[in-house]
């Protein structure tokens with residue numbers, strides 16, 4: 650299992666944003682679901698080593714998130730919800746900069762591969778600030794996968810995309826899940842059904858479901874994922 654989480658907790662002041670959650674996950678796409686404010690982004694920030702947990706522990710590819718944060722960051726590609734990008738840079742320039750940070754071998758070749766993989770070809774000569782939202786998401790994904798990490802953590806990568814862009818990005822995530830461990834946060838249940846093998850639902854900082862999509866449905870009278878989600882989190 651490339652991600653192992655044990656009793657992970659985050660307190661912001663007195664507020665328990667994440668409340669002692671435990672789970673393991675390996676290759677495939679894990680849907681990480683929950684209502685607004687449930688603790689998804691906080692969990693993702695702790696797993697990527699950007700936010701220290703209050704208590705608990707986790708390992709990513711065998712590296713401890715507290716004791717080995719650099720190894721953890723090397724093993725992870727992270728697309729944050731806000732997708733911060735260098736809008737004044739050209740697409741290739743930004744990717745070359747990130748490749749330099751990672752010390753990537755043969756960067757020109759790798760950048761060409763990633764541009765192809767993320768469908769950035771037609772827009773590769775533009776400045777990031779000139780790109781549509783869908784293409785900016787593709788740049789965020791390209792940056793996340795550039796160093797070929799074993800684990801990808803994607804926080805709402807498809808929010809605000811038109812249906813054409815959605816199909817392309819979902820296909821890319823599905824393909825990535827064939828060889829990598831992907832944690833995907835989304836509010837779109839259709840997307841979970843299209844892309845995820847396994848689902849974790851978090852509510853008020855607690856895990857309320859952790860199962861395969863099929864088991865979740867059969868254990869809940871074959872209700873739709875949306876109905877199951879509402880039943881587990883509307884309290």
Ligand SMILES: Nc1ncnc2c1ncn2[C@@H]1O[C@H](COP(=O)(O)OP(=O)(O)OP(=O)(O)O)[C@@H](O)[C@H]1O
Pocket residue numbers: 661664666683684685686687688689690691692730
């Ligand atoms: N830096 C912070 N300081 C204080 N409270 C915070 C901070 N970041 C998040 N919180 C609180 O922690 C809780 C969990 O927030 P988090 O962003 O992890 O939720 P989320 O599940 O990702 O929500 P969303 O779906 O809206 O993105 C919320 O109540 C939020 O207000």
